[in-house]
Amino acid sequence: MNRMTAISPGAEAADPAALVTRLAEAARLAQRTLAAMPSAARAAALHLAADALRAATPAVLEANAKDLAAGKANGLSGAMLDRLALDDARIAGIADAVAAVADLPDPVGQVIDQSEQPNGLKFQRIRVPIGVIGIIYESRPNVTADATALCVRAGNAALLRGGSEAVHSNRAIHAALVEGLIQGGVPAEAVPLIPSQDRACVGAMLTASGLIDMIVPRGGKSLVARVQADARVPVLAHLDGINHTYIHHAADPAMAEAIAVNAKLRRTGICGSMETLLIDSAYPKAAALVAALIDAGCEVRGDGRAQALDRRVIPASANDWDTEYLDAIASVAVVDGLEDALAHIARHSSAHTDVIVTADEAAAERFLAEVDSAIVMHNASSQYADGGEFGLGAEIGIATGRLHARGPVALEGLTTYKWQVRGSGQTRP
Amino acid sequence: MNRMTAISPGAEAADPAALVTRLAEAARLAQRTLAAMPSAARAAALHLAADALRAATPAVLEANAKDLAAGKANGLSGAMLDRLALDDARIAGIADAVAAVADLPDPVGQVIDQSEQPNGLKFQRIRVPIGVIGIIYESRPNVTADATALCVRAGNAALLRGGSEAVHSNRAIHAALVEGLIQGGVPAEAVPLIPSQDRACVGAMLTASGLIDMIVPRGGKSLVARVQADARVPVLAHLDGINHTYIHHAADPAMAEAIAVNAKLRRTGICGSMETLLIDSAYPKAAALVAALIDAGCEVRGDGRAQALDRRVIPASANDWDTEYLDAIASVAVVDGLEDALAHIARHSSAHTDVIVTADEAAAERFLAEVDSAIVMHNASSQYADGGEFGLGAEIGIATGRLHARGPVALEGLTTYKWQVRGSGQTRP
Numbered sequence: 001m002n003r004m005t006a007i008s009p010g011a012e013a014a015d016p017a018a019l020v021t022r023l024a025e026a027a028r029l030a031q032r033t034l035a036a037m038p039s040a041a042r043a044a045a046l047h048l049a050a051d052a053l054r055a056a057t058p059a060v061l062e063a064n065a066k067d068l069a070a071g072k073a074n075g076l077s078g079a080m081l082d083r084l085a086l087d088d089a090r091i092a093g094i095a096d097a098v099a100a101v102a103d104l105p106d107p108v109g110q111v112i113d114q115s116e117q118p119n120g121l122k123f124q125r126i127r128v129p130i131g132v133i134g135i136i137y138e139s140r141p142n143v144t145a146d147a148t149a150l151c152v153r154a155g156n157a158a159l160l161r162g163g164s165e166a167v168h169s170n171r172a173i174h175a176a177l178v179e180g181l182i183q184g185g186v187p188a189e190a191v192p193l194i195p196s197q198d199r200a201c202v203g204a205m206l207t208a209s210g211l212i213d214m215i216v217p218r219g220g221k222s223l224v225a226r227v228q229a230d231a232r233v234p235v236l237a238h239l240d241g242i243n244h245t246y247i248h249h250a251a252d253p254a255m256a257e258a259i260a261v262n263a264k265l266r267r268t269g270i271c272g273s274m275e276t277l278l279i280d281s282a283y284p285k286a287a288a289l290v291a292a293l294i295d296a297g298c299e300v301r302g303d304g305r306a307q308a309l310d311r312r313v314i315p316a317s318a319n320d321w322d323t324e325y326l327d328a329i330a331s332v333a334v335v336d337g338l339e340d341a342l343a344h345i346a347r348h349s350s351a352h353t354d355v356i357v358t359a360d361e362a363a364a365e366r367f368l369a370e371v372d373s374a375i376v377m378h379n380a381s382s383q384y385a386d387g388g389e390f391g392l393g394a395e396i397g398i399a400t401g402r403l404h405a406r407g408p409v410a411l412e413g414l415t416t417y418k419w420q421v422r423g424s425g426q427t428r429p
Numbered sequence: 430m431n432r433m434t435a436i437s438p439g440a441e442a443a444d445p446a447a448l449v450t451r452l453a454e455a456a457r458l459a460q461r462t463l464a465a466m467p468s469a470a471r472a473a474a475l476h477l478a479a480d481a482l483r484a485a486t487p488a489v490l491e492a493n494a495k496d497l498a499a500g501k502a503n504g505l506s507g508a509m510l511d512r513l514a515l516d517d518a519r520i521a522g523i524a525d526a527v528a529a530v531a532d533l534p535d536p537v538g539q540v541i542d543q544s545e546q547p548n549g550l551k552f553q554r555i556r557v558p559i560g561v562i563g564i565i566y567e568s569r570p571n572v573t574a575d576a577t578a579l580c581v582r583a584g585n586a587a588l589l590r591g592g593s594e595a596v597h598s599n600r601a602i603h604a605a606l607v608e609g610l611i612q613g614g615v616p617a618e619a620v621p622l623i624p625s626q627d628r629a630c631v632g633a634m635l636t637a638s639g640l641i642d643m644i645v646p647r648g649g650k651s652l653v654a655r656v657q658a659d660a661r662v663p664v665l666a667h668l669d670g671i672n673h674t675y676i677h678h679a680a681d682p683a684m685a686e687a688i689a690v691n692a693k694l695r696r697t698g699i700c701g702s703m704e705t706l707l708i709d710s711a712y713p714k715a716a717a718l719v720a721a722l723i724d725a726g727c728e729v730r731g732d733g734r735a736q737a738l739d740r741r742v743i744p745a746s747a748n749d750w751d752t753e754y755l756d757a758i759a760s761v762a763v764v765d766g767l768e769d770a771l772a773h774i775a776r777h778s779s780a781h782t783d784v785i786v787t788a789d790e791a792a793a794e795r796f797l798a799e800v801d802s803a804i805v806m807h808n809a810s811s812q813y814a815d816g817g818e819f820g821l822g823a824e825i826g827i828a829t830g831r832l833h834a835r836g837p838v839a840l841e842g843l844t845t846y847k848w849q850v851r852g853s854g855q856t857r858p
Contacts, residue, residue: 032799036799115819115820117818117819117820121809121813121818123819123820128801130831130832131801131831213831213832214831214832234663234830234832252854255854258854258856259854259856261856262856262857263856266856266857364851368849368851370461370465372557372560372847373847374847374848375847375848375850376847376848376849376850377849377850377851377852378849378850378851378852379851379852379853379854379855380550380850380851380852380854380855380856381855381856381857383856383857384550384850384852384855384857389546389550389857390544390546390552390848391544391546391552401663402559402560402642402643402845403559403642403643403663403832403833403845404832404833406845406846406847406848407847407848408848416831416832416835417835418801418802418803418804418805418835418836419803419804419805419819419835419836419837420797420805420806420807421804421805421806421807421809421813422793422797422806422807422808422809423806423807423808423809423813424808425681425684425687425688425808425809426808426809426810426813427687427688427690427691427692427695427809427810427812428691428695428810428812428813428818
């Protein structure tokens, strides 16, 4: 079955493609076991994994201390070190998240639709796991657990490839999870950790057509861009979250201000944060809106008309309309009506999340219909762009591509379907 | 809007990428018009297109005669010429198919699911068109009409790239359809015909990420393989239809014989035809089954045990188990029980359509659950693997990939979805 078993470990370390092939082939075999397990057994195994992770807290903290020391020595930024750092509470949170995914409803086996033809053939489309999913991620060690839990819950194998800066933390978390999963009957081969030292392993994963069914990159723009550029395997990813909030002339001023400030500043580093505020030229409280953003600590870069609203507004450059700041900076443009707002969004949106604030239902419905983004919102903050907030329980990511799954992708997005056809001897005339 | 308008026609002809870019950008703009049309208006426009095609029968026949003459001069095979040839009845059939697609239920705007969160946010997932779809096809001119109809019905623009051997036929069919579509309010730019003389246009389509949302190849294995190898745009495709029919020991002999002969011989050139017959070693009528296939005109290539069943069985080579004959040839293997059949299928199936014939419901259910193919059937001929037979009305193709859509892909597979979120001023805590 495994055409790589003849290769010695030494030769394999020198050949990342052979290593990835061996692990992916083993994962595919293990995935069959996983898919054949009853849903409750997969859930129970994930609870055991969560328990094992809780019990391994001291070992995980020790490993994490090594990564943090190496990160400091290597000059990682404070933000990077914060993403890397674990403590008792964070580990408990990671374990709780694994347990929460275990308790999510299982999409596998769901009947999507069914029909019967006049010739008596019965058709059912049922959800099945995708198969082998490659996860390529950066410094946050919680992804090791999140991705494992989501993949296993939906019956998928996961090839986990974390960042080298988190290598010890990822290994410790992975070892604990695997201990619990094995107790629960899930083969360890279903969730292999790919060595993070060798960057060539990423290239091997990206070109492993037929071995890996889908790649999910989790990390910064440069990682995702590399994955999208080089992958020969389908990728579920979003690049930018250049999200717009359009304040229509009929917006309630208090609501407009609360939504704009929340959308931009609640957390500036997440992909659902607002980057561009579009203010209708007929909106009566534009100056107060811009002042509120600036007073709340946001740098505002504006077009000519936005600069006229507040002398603290900095001139925007052409680039600003296509920039994901992920910081306390917003670009602000004044637009002439819904049509103009739709045109600006069509030109500059990254198709992640765009929002209209208005009391005019007809304008809202037109915006929701015509803005061609994964998520379109009326009278709500774009910071709600999150699988948990959508009631999906957890998400593997937010997809801005157009095929397979769009917006927050949770368990359903980690499944595909097959057609089951039941007959009684029909032959086709 | 269109950064290519400054290029002269001469320069553009020399630059296929510029031509494809210009046509795709114009198609994307036109697609917005199409998507904003009411469903009934898109249906009415397709009926006008079908009428215009019927009215253009003489012009289409004249164009087809040119292609046939060129094909004969260029030494096209009889099968290729047959695929290319049109007559009154075939043109009427093509027009009827366009009208039938016009009458299919429109998936666009369907609410997939909806929910409300405790904070009052309301979520709906609604189907929307994918956008711009590239169709790359070979000699059959009917694809020009089929693909146009399916794309337009679901609100998509279609970039049509037919084979050079059908250039005049495709142009004549396209001109007629566009005449009808324009009458119905569909912009001609939504369904451009890409020049078929220049092979570089195919390469330009395959790498047009961001301009083309999905490529559908329709044609032989070498075309599909080239598209899959070179595409940077998502591809909806199947390569082989290496379909198995497994005759379980508890199969009814009359049913087994009827299904095997129909699955192989009804039409040998379609992707749903059986290529490999697996006969259980405990099935009592194996010799009669093999004899029936051979007596019906099928060449049988078998493993040792199959050869022992009938002296007319030719020895199979290792390649035979992975070969799509598309001809009156079948490979036959004798297997030891369901487990062995599942293992053979897992090793050799192309994940298109696999069938079990048995009166044992438990064995059938296990086969339907464990065979990981797009279509799995119990007691029916694999020749039913067709969107029309599945009640989907028509199909753009049969997908053997795992993401987005699987098996027969019809209108629903030409849509994606977006999330509409309706609030009342919610900001995220």
